[in-house]
Structures are given as structure tokens and as C-alpha cells.
Amino acid sequence: MDSLIAQLMAVFKRMWRYRWPGLIAAWLVGIAAAIVVFVVPDRYEASARVYVDTQSILKPLMSGMAVLSNTEQQVNMLSRTLISRPNVEKLVRMADLDLKATSKSDQEALIERVTRNLSIQTAGNSANNLYLLSYRDSSPEISKKVVASLLSIFMESSLGASRKDSTTAAAFLNEQIKTYETKLEEAEARRKEFRLRNLQLTQADGKDAASRLAEASNQLEAARLQLREAMNARDAARLQIETERKRSQPGTSLQSLMQESSQKFATPELDNRIAELKRGLDQLQQRYTDQHPDIVNIKRQIRDLEEQRKKEVADLQKAALANPVPTGGPNDSLANQELARILAAKEVEVAQIRARVDEYGARYASAQGAIKLAPQLEAEFAQLNRDYDIIKKNYQEMVERRESASLSTDLDNTSGVADFRIIDPPRASPKPVAPNRLMLLAAGMVVALGAGLVTAFAASQIRPVFHDLNELRHRLELPILGAVSRQETPEDRRRVKVDLLRFGVASGSLVSLYAVGLIGMAIWISRQAG
Structure with a gap:
């Protein structure tokens, strides 16, 4: 423990030797942080709440006759995948955000910024189907327009996805039915040819x-x-x-x-x-x-x-x-x-x-x-019958599913996938929600002090100085014969006191300025809130 304390004291003494470069670095970082805190523009948030009603009286009535899709799961998945690049590009065009983006790089930066500031969250329990759509921008009008466009895309995407799924399923089932029709005809032809070649297996007397x-x-x-x-x-x-x-x-x-x-x-x-x-x-x-x-x-x-x-x-x-x-x-x-x-x-x-x-x-x-x-022929005939039965069963199931899918499509077209109810229309907050300048200013002071300490420590490591005989003996691993002490004069002691006073005033000024800034920022924020 004593050795650890001795090492820490030695590091502190070396850092104290380079206290002025550290203080200068702290002032520079502090001034830069304060400028950044006050230069960052205000950001306004627009939001809207929408309720998705997935209940329908027709669905319980048609249970067992039609394929009832899990509407809640579809809407939940849609809300998770809504913020995709194609939708964001469509959103940018709908909100006229691309008017200022002239080059391709500007468009990419705009898409990334919009994607980063968009948010879709479930309000409360996820089973309530209540969704909160929000967007932050430096302009409250633009943020409100973006949220309104996002709400329109959200409502249109659910209907379009359902219709697209129904069309894709119907096309797939029709293709599979045609394939199984061909297979069924081929299986029937093979059974017919086998019976014609081996009439002894299908004689009228019924004897084996x-x-x-x-x-x-x-x-x-x-x-x-x-x-x-x-x-x-x-x-x-x-x-x-x-x-x-x-x-x-x-x-x-x-x-x-x-x-x-x-x-x-x-x-x-x-x-x-x-x-x-x-x-x-x-x-x-x-x-x-x-x-x-x-x-x-x-x-x-x-x-x-x-x-x-x-x-x-x-x-x-x-x-x-x-x-x-x-x-x-x-x-x-x-x-x-x-x-x-x-x-x-x-x-x-x-x-x-x-x-x-x-x-x-x-x-x-x-x-x-x-x-x-007979055993070989019976085995071949049994294999033909087995293949025919399997193909026929699959064909009948495909036909039944096609009818069920057609009925499900008609059901969706009649009742709709879901009923979207806008609880809170798109609205932008009159006061900025970001940035939190009070927290940023406090963080700037901490960063400035940390920058000063890091600078002093780095300088002490680059040009180290030994302040203790034991540390010198440990580092050099050589015997020390003696030490020559320096006799301090009254002038040296006066100079040290003046230097210490200057350092205290300079460092205290930095902390005081940040403290005054924090107090003033807190008063200003409280007045705006009031």
C-alpha cells in the first residue's frame, strides 16, 4: 500500500511540473465545448398516435372456412420494418425534403439523417396496438410534415402488403395445382399401362x-x-x-x-x-x-x-x-x-x-x-397406387387451399386488414426538446478538466523527472552514492507562492465561468418552462 501511494505521489509530482500546459489545454477545450453547446441548434419533435383495430366480426364467423391471417402480428412486423430505405426515400419525397439536396452525397446524408431521427414505438403494452410515430428536426413545420407522411405510409403499407400477399399466394397455388394436375395425369397413365400389360392381376374372377x-x-x-x-x-x-x-x-x-x-x-x-x-x-x-x-x-x-x-x-x-x-x-x-x-x-x-x-x-x-x-408385379402396382394416392391427396389439398385463399382474399377485401384510428394527429412541440444544454455544459466542464489532466500526464510521461531517490534507484537499478540538495532562497519561495496563486486564479476562473454558465442556463430554462 505504501509503495502504491509513493507511486501515485510521484506521478502527481511529475504532472504538477507540467500544470501550465494542462491548464492551457483545459481552457482551450472548455472554450470550444461552451461554443459548441451554445451553437447547437434547437430541435423540435413532432409526434402522432395511431390505434390499429384488428378485431372483426366476420373473422370468428369464417373460422375454419377461410385462412385467417394474424393481423396483429402483421401490423407489429410492419411497424418494425417500416423504417426501411425505400420507405424513407418515399417519405423524403412526400415531405419535400429532397428539394435542397442537389448532389447524390447530399441525398445520402439526408436519408441517413431522416432514418436516424425517425422513431416508431408502441405506446404502453404491445398488445394494445397503440403506436407512437415521432420525428425530430430543427424546424417544427418540417417535423410535423414528416410525421404526417410517415403516418400515411404506415396505413398504406399494411393494405398493400396484405393484397400483395394474397396475390402472391393465389399465383403460387395456381402454379402448384397445374403441376400436380400434370403429375396426376402421368400417374393415371402409368397405372393404365401397367394394367394393360398385366391383365392377370386384374381378372374379373377375383382370384389371385x-x-x-x-x-x-x-x-x-x-x-x-x-x-x-x-x-x-x-x-x-x-x-x-x-x-x-x-x-x-x-x-x-x-x-x-x-x-x-x-x-x-x-x-x-x-x-x-x-x-x-x-x-x-x-x-x-x-x-x-x-x-x-x-x-x-x-x-x-x-x-x-x-x-x-x-x-x-x-x-x-x-x-x-x-x-x-x-x-x-x-x-x-x-x-x-x-x-x-x-x-x-x-x-x-x-x-x-x-x-x-x-x-x-x-x-x-x-x-x-x-x-x-406375382410378388414383383404386386409390389410395382402397390408403388404405383401409393404414388397416385399421394399425388391425388396433394392435388386435392391444393385445390381446397386455393378455395380457402380465395375466400380469405374476399374476406380481407370486405372487412379490411385493420381499422386505423388516429388518436393524436401529427403535432409539433412548441418548445425545443433537444439539446439539453444544461447537461451538455456540465459535460463540457468535465471534458475540459479531463483534457487538462490528460495533457499534464502525457507531458510528464514524455519528459519524466525523478523527485525521489528511491524511485531513481528503482528505475536505474544502480547504487546512489549521494544527493545534492538545493538551498531555497526567500526569492525562490516568493516566486513559488506567486506561481501557485496564478495557477489557482486561472483554474478557479475556468470552473467559476462554467458554474456561472450553468446557473444562468438553469434560470433561463426554468423561465421558458414557466
Whole structure:
């Protein structure tokens, strides 16, 4: 603490050495500040209060049918953005402020000055929609004219902005509706083309691919069964004819007939099942060993079917031997003709059923191909329907919003955006509201004293002088061997007193002049107010 006090005392001593330059700077700044305070022109303020009524009886009635804009928010935003460059330029032209601005630089300075002096504030609570418009100028007539022009722009801008928004919204909705109409037509065309390419997905019977495949499989199996039955009947007729022919020939023995009949009798159904099982057995044997349960089961089925085939052949042979046809009789030719006729009929029936089997086989193959493509086609059709539904929904919403926007525009045109009520018309104050010369004069005195102190401090730092041995030792970091003191004479002491008196009178005169000026200014202001 002692060292800090010592440093402050050293600084004060150095500043005291340059007190006269500081005092001169204080006088110069004080005189300049006083001149500025008294030269600054008076400024008058004009103001107007306007109330914006955003309530309308039609809006609650049309709620849910029309898009009701937030009028309060629009007016609030308009009040915040009203002081923009285009509006200020329009204001300058309306108030004839641009008559004196001849050059471009003068116009820019005028716009900046008007923008700086304009003010739009909410009077009281912002929810009351009460706005205060004010402007300050050196002329009360000009300030009043500017406020009146600003009030006109404020009222016109709200209506123009609302109409512009409605027009822009209607144009945007019409453009979007046309776009969605095109998209909707394209989506409908894609669905139509898909249905024409894939008629199996939209058949009238309402059956899916799996049902059609099952039906085709059942029909094919039934047709194959009928074909096997017809082939068995045909083979029996053919065997009967061959038997009758052998019997009619001499030297035909019963043993030879039995051998031939065993070769002629056939069981195509069992043969086909045995062949299918053998093919499956071959495939399994390529993958598994003979001890695999599936292979053992198939071998057992093959043995059972072969035994069943042998039994059926034996039954056919017994039936042929039990009904022998006598040979050499007069009715042999008639019997042969009847058998030939039966055989021909069976051949025709076999051909017909074989054609049916081929047709059902083609249908079954087509159904198999369809069921393989069915998931992909159904997925594509679902995607087309999804896109179509989305586009249709957006299109309908756009149409509804266009109707709502049209109704909202008609509502705004009927009821208006807001009702502007001028509470206080534009009026300029008869007395200047600025500048506050009393405060400015006090600030000028403070600035003058501060300028003197700063000048003395700067001079002491530029040409420093050491007044203490400790400070000298600390700065130079060298040992001090001794000090030579100066012996003051009575003349020196008298000169110091005279100098101190002069400094006191000069500095006191500056403060006194400012004090007198402040007192006189206060009296003058009070008289004007009275």
C-alpha cells in the first residue's frame, strides 16, 4: 500500500511540473465545448398516435372456412420494418425534403439523417396496438410534415402488403395445382399401362395367382387321370383284338397266348409313378447314402408299386382267360369289327383327352410363371397406387387451399386488414426538446478538466523527472552514492507562492465561468418552462 501511494505521489509530482500546459489545454477545450453547446441548434419533435383495430366480426364467423391471417402480428412486423430505405426515400419525397439536396452525397446524408431521427414505438403494452410515430428536426413545420407522411405510409403499407400477399399466394397455388394436375395425369397413365400389360392381376374372377395355380394343378391332375383311364381302356381293347386274332390262327397254344398277354397288358399309372420315384431316388442318391431315411422310404414305395403292378397284370390275364372268344365261328368277323370300332372310339377319346392334358399343362405352366412374377408385379402396382394416392391427396389439398385463399382474399377485401384510428394527429412541440444544454455544459466542464489532466500526464510521461531517490534507484537499478540538495532562497519561495496563486486564479476562473454558465442556463430554462 505504501509503495502504491509513493507511486501515485510521484506521478502527481511529475504532472504538477507540467500544470501550465494542462491548464492551457483545459481552457482551450472548455472554450470550444461552451461554443459548441451554445451553437447547437434547437430541435423540435413532432409526434402522432395511431390505434390499429384488428378485431372483426366476420373473422370468428369464417373460422375454419377461410385462412385467417394474424393481423396483429402483421401490423407489429410492419411497424418494425417500416423504417426501411425505400420507405424513407418515399417519405423524403412526400415531405419535400429532397428539394435542397442537389448532389447524390447530399441525398445520402439526408436519408441517413431522416432514418436516424425517425422513431416508431408502441405506446404502453404491445398488445394494445397503440403506436407512437415521432420525428425530430430543427424546424417544427418540417417535423410535423414528416410525421404526417410517415403516418400515411404506415396505413398504406399494411393494405398493400396484405393484397400483395394474397396475390402472391393465389399465383403460387395456381402454379402448384397445374403441376400436380400434370403429375396426376402421368400417374393415371402409368397405372393404365401397367394394367394393360398385366391383365392377370386384374381378372374379373377375383382370384389371385396362387388360387389360379391350384385350380390349374387340379384340372391337370384330373385330365391326366382321365387320360390314363382312356389309355388303359384302349390298351385293353387292342389286347382283346390281338387275342382274338391269335385264337383264330391255327397252332396257337394257351401258353403262347398267356406270354403275349403278359407282354401286352400295361399299367401306365403305376409305371409313371414308379418312373417318378426312380428319378427322385437318383437325385437323392447323388446327395445322400443308401441308409438315408428318404432313400429307404422311396425304395420301399418302388417295391410296393412293382408288386401292385404284377398283381394287376395277373388280374388282367385271368380276366382274358376267363372270357375266351371262340374261334372259327361265323360271328368272328362281326366280333372283330365291333372290337375295331371300340378301339377306334378309344383312340379318339385318348386323343381328345391328351389335347385337354396339353391345354391344362400349358395353363399350369402359365400359372407357375405368373406366381413367380406375382410378388414383383404386386409390389410395382402397390408403388404405383401409393404414388397416385399421394399425388391425388396433394392435388386435392391444393385445390381446397386455393378455395380457402380465395375466400380469405374476399374476406380481407370486405372487412379490411385493420381499422386505423388516429388518436393524436401529427403535432409539433412548441418548445425545443433537444439539446439539453444544461447537461451538455456540465459535460463540457468535465471534458475540459479531463483534457487538462490528460495533457499534464502525457507531458510528464514524455519528459519524466525523478523527485525521489528511491524511485531513481528503482528505475536505474544502480547504487546512489549521494544527493545534492538545493538551498531555497526567500526569492525562490516568493516566486513559488506567486506561481501557485496564478495557477489557482486561472483554474478557479475556468470552473467559476462554467458554474456561472450553468446557473444562468438553469434560470433561463426554468423561465421558458414557466
